Amino acid sequence: xxxxxxxxxxxxxxxxxxxxxxxxxxxxxxxxxxxxxxxxxxxxxxxxxxxxxxxxxxxxxxxxxxxxxxxxxxxxxxxxxxxxxxxxxxxxxxxxxxxxxxxxxxxxxxxxxxxxxxxxxxxxxxxxxxxxxxxxxxxxxxxxxxxxxxxxxxxxxxxxxxxxxxxxxxxxxx
Numbered sequence: 001x002x003x004x005x006x007x008x009x010x011x012x013x014x015x016x017x018x019x020x021x022x023x024x025x026x027x028x029x030x031x032x033x034x035x036x037x038x039x040x041x042x043x044x045x046x047x048x049x050x051x052x053x054x055x056x057x058x059x060x061x062x063x064x065x066x067x068x069x070x071x072x073x074x075x076x077x078x079x080x081x082x083x084x085x086x087x088x089x090x091x092x093x094x095x096x097x098x099x100x101x102x103x104x105x106x107x108x109x110x111x112x113x114x115x116x117x118x119x120x121x122x123x124x125x126x127x128x129x130x131x132x133x134x135x136x137x138x139x140x141x142x143x144x145x146x147x148x149x150x151x152x153x154x155x156x157x158x159x160x161x162x163x164x165x166x167x168x169x170x171x172x173x174x
Contacts (some may be wrong), residue, residue, distance in 0.1 A: 011044040012168045014161065017140040018078075019051045020061035021089060027084040027141045028150055031158040034164075043165055047078055049126040050138050057092050059123065063108055064096040066119035071105045109114045144168050 016032065018025045035043060047065065051058035053136060061081055068077030080099045081088065088095045093114060101107040133142065139150040141157065146162045150157050 009042075009044050009110060012039075012143065012165050013046060014165070015043045015048045015108040015142040017047050017048045017111060017126075017135045018140055019049065019055060019138045019141070020065060020078065020081045022052065022083055022138045023083075024087050024137075024154070025139045026085050028154060029082055031153060031154065031161075034093065034158060037167075038093060038162070039165060041095075043170055044127075048124045048130060049076040050130045050135055050140070051127065052138065055089070057088050060093050060114055061088065061096055062126075063114055063117070063119040064093075064124050067102065067110050067113040068103075071100075071109070073103055073105055073167040076103055077105070084170070096102035097109070124158040 012131070014035065016028070018028070032045060033099055036045060049062035049065070050149055051062050065074065065078050065081070068074050079101065080103060081096065084095055084099065095111050099105050100110040130140070134147060137149065137152070139154075141148040141150060141161060143161055144167070146164060
């Protein structure tokens with residue numbers, strides 16, 4: 001093996017522009033789980049925040065997700081909140097704190113984070129980048145420079161993502 005070829009090639013990155021009060025994002029979780037199972041660490045799945053104005057708690061939920069990342073439970077928290085989109089719609093930020101507590105996270109720190117706004121810049125930056133690349137709804141996937149809009153229909157999207165990931169991984173020698 002030559003020194004120029006890495007033993008572990010860089011993973012392919014899949015950005016998912018999502019918001020945690022979105023029923024379409026909740027139904028996309030099955031695809032995310034299937035992709036994670038198929039590719040493991042060869043596919044880096046990154047949640048990118050794109051809170052929509054029509055969902056009044058989505059901006060707070062995005063901030064809470066970043067607090068969960070800081071506490072080492074990003075994806076478990078994201079999945080738990082997405083499972084409660086109706087509850088979030090009805091009860092608001094209390095759901096975000098309750099979910100943190102149920103996962104054994106520091107719920108008080110979530111409350112403080114939502115008050116002090118420590119994660120607002122990350123959420124704003126994601127949203128601005130999403131708008132800049134043409135994201136208009138959630139979920140929207142970006143892989144290998146291709147944008148796939150799951151907000152209208154998720155039919156066939158996982159297969160399309162797999163085609164692109166397979167092509168990129170083959171090109172990387174994975």
